[in-house]
Amino acid sequence: MERFRMIFQYFHSNSESVMNGICGLLALASVKMYACFDFSCPCLPRYNMAYGLGIMFVPPVALFLCGLILNRQSLVMLEEWRRPQGHRKKDPAVIRYLCSSIMQRAMVAPVVWIIVTLLDGKCLICAFSSSVDPEKFVGFANASPVQVQQLLAKVPCKDDELLRNNTSRKAVSRYLRCWSQALGWSILLILIAAAFLARWLRPCFNQATLLQARHWSNYIDIEQKIFEETCCEHSRLFAHKCILHFFESMRQEIKLHSFILPREGEGAEGEEDLLRGITDQDQVNKLLKMWYYEKPPLDVSQSHPLGRTWQGHCHLSPQSRDQWGDDSGADIFLQNPNPKGSTPRKT
Amino acid sequence: MDKFRMVFQFLQSNQESFMNGICGIMALASAQMYSAFDFNCPCLPHYNLAYGLGILLVPPLILFLLGFVLNNNVSMLAEEWRRPQGQRGKDPAVLRYMFCSMAQRAMIAPAVWVSVTLLDGKCITCAFCTSVPVETLGNASHPGLSPGEIKQVLARIPCKEIYDGQELIANEVAVRYLRCVSQALGWCFVLLMTTLAFLVRSLRPCFTQAAFLKSRYWSHYIDIERKLFDETCTEHARSFAKVCIQQFFEGMSTDLEAARCHPPRKAPADAGEAAKKLLGITDQGTMNTALKSWHRCKPPLQLHPPALPSGNGGNGWAGEGQPPTQPPAPRKEVAAYYSWV
Secondary structure, eight states, X not given: OHHHHHHHHHHHTSHXXXXXXXXXXXXXXXXXXXXXXXXXXXXXXXXXXXXXXXXXXXXXXXXXXXXXXXXXXXXXXXHHHHSOOTTSOOOHHHHHHHHHHHHHHHHHHHHHHHHHHHHHOHHHHHHHGGGSOGGGSGGGTTSXXXXXXXXXXXXXXXXXXXXTTOHHHHHHHHHHHHHHHHHHHHHHHHHHHHHHHHHHHGGGSOHHHHHHHHHHHHHHHHHHHHHHHHXXXXXXXXXXXXXXXXXXXXXXXXXXXXXXXXXXXXXXXXXXXXXXXXXXXXXXXXXHXXXXXXXXXXXXXXXXXXXXXXXXXXXXXXXXXXXXXXXXXXXXXXXXXXXXXXXXXXO | OHHHHHHHHHHHHSHHHHHHHHHHHXXXXXXXXXHHSOOOOOOXXXXXXXXXXXXXXXXXXXXHHHHHHTOTHHXXXXXXXXXXXXXXXXXXXXXXXXXXXXXXXXXXXXXXXXXXXXXXXXXXXXXHGGGOOXXXXXXXXXXXXXXXXXXXXXXXXXXXXXXOOTTTSOHHHHHHHHHHHHXXXXXXXXXXXXXXXXXXXXXXXXXXHHHHHHHHHHHHHHHHHHHHHHHHXXXXXXXXXXXXXXXXXXXXXXXXXXXXXXXXXXXXXXXXXXXXXXXXXXXHHHHHHHHHHHHHSOOOSXXXXXXXXXXXXXXXXXXXXXXXXXXXXXXXXXXXXXXXX
């Protein structure tokens, strides 16, 4: 477990590492998905091409979209692109930088899928077995065109009784697989060469602008995170105060309605503070009911300071006061809905 | 776990060690890739050579380029090479050192692939099966076959199930011969690579060791300097963001107090800490306004001098070239802006 924690900490140390990690995981997932997928060519004249090309191109689109979704920077970029200008100018270089970095990372998993597909060969054999020139292969040269098409379409299916142990079928399959693997390796070579050139040549063009764009895109990300953390902290405090107000108001109500004299001066004052005046089962039940049926308003400003009675936000009308002791009165709270700023209760 | 942690920390300690780790992983990955790859000789006369040599040479090239792409030092080298001289001279020896060290590491995975391929034998068998010496190994005087047809038959040697030239030359004989040649080549290649590595390592201290130490030091220095600069920029961005957001909230709450008709109440002393943390936002409406304003009207990238931790940096940061404005002026704009929020 510690191993994973260390690896996790390493990748979490900055957000670029996190994204690289996600990118790598998605690439591995795509290889695994291909290995687990049960490829099953239909072996019918027109369906083959649709199935083969579909399996080759549709999952990459899905993986690309996954890569965009899982990348936090895409939301940051969209927000930066669409926000009104306000007091802060928008820098197109930053948006371009973010866009290109997102696209590059999102393209890794689809490319891995396509290359694994090509190196494996099944998709291309399935898609293009009907397009092979039958003259090249001895077994198919003497059949009529329609028959040839049918036979060629069945090439990907090894267990078909017409073509089992047919050497020409194996020759076609081998031929197509060779092309498929050559295509796969060539695409891989071109992409890696392009990445290599991009890495070498990028510092030759506009390096200073690039450094600026990178810094400010990092800044936007950090700022958004800190803003969210600040809001979280604020909402925590806000909730705390709101709940304190709620308990205090309940305590006021209980003090007003209960006939038990408040015990002054007894020990364990600290504990009493924590109990906030709610000290028996009935009171707790009522408090919980109240919390569900009539949540307090979202306002902790000092116009409703602690210690004073609850003004402007009543939750118990005068008639319900008489029913305070009645536990079956779940409907009291429903009868007296508490819109904000409803009639103030007179004490 | 302790051992693993130590290894991990050691590898991460500097870029070179990290690259050694990556290099090792790529070498293992290349051996794994070869065993996972489904070698499929086409068994046709001209395609065999292309396929066999392609599988022997193209993946090593890919691995070599990948070794450069994955190495972060590449952009560092290119940057150092292309930067304007400024006040710091450029030392070509440092650049050469960086390039050599990257190239050496990038060569390991391709060498592993080529060795594994040659030792396994399938590639050479596929590529050169049409060049088998039929006179010595088989029955060259077999009648009735033109040279073209002989080539076609020989091309099918790697595909045992469709091979039909048993009278011309036995399949096992040809495969064994080609595999022997391939493995001999493989071991020679391994020997050559290790000898080269040994010579490079042992002879280098005999020549220009002092210059080598200097280049190595300064290349490490450039790497560390760049990392520290990035870390410092990130720290700065973090502090900048904190202060910017704090000033945003302060500006907002002051504006709202000004916009409300009743005077602001002073928070009681005991609730001062909590009130400060609430950033002046104490109800739902205000919070909604703050969030809307954050999206619609982000604050400028300019911190007001009183809020900065050190007084000196206030005027120096012209984030967007805006002229420094007095604090009340933006607030007036913001107050007017709120009228339609």
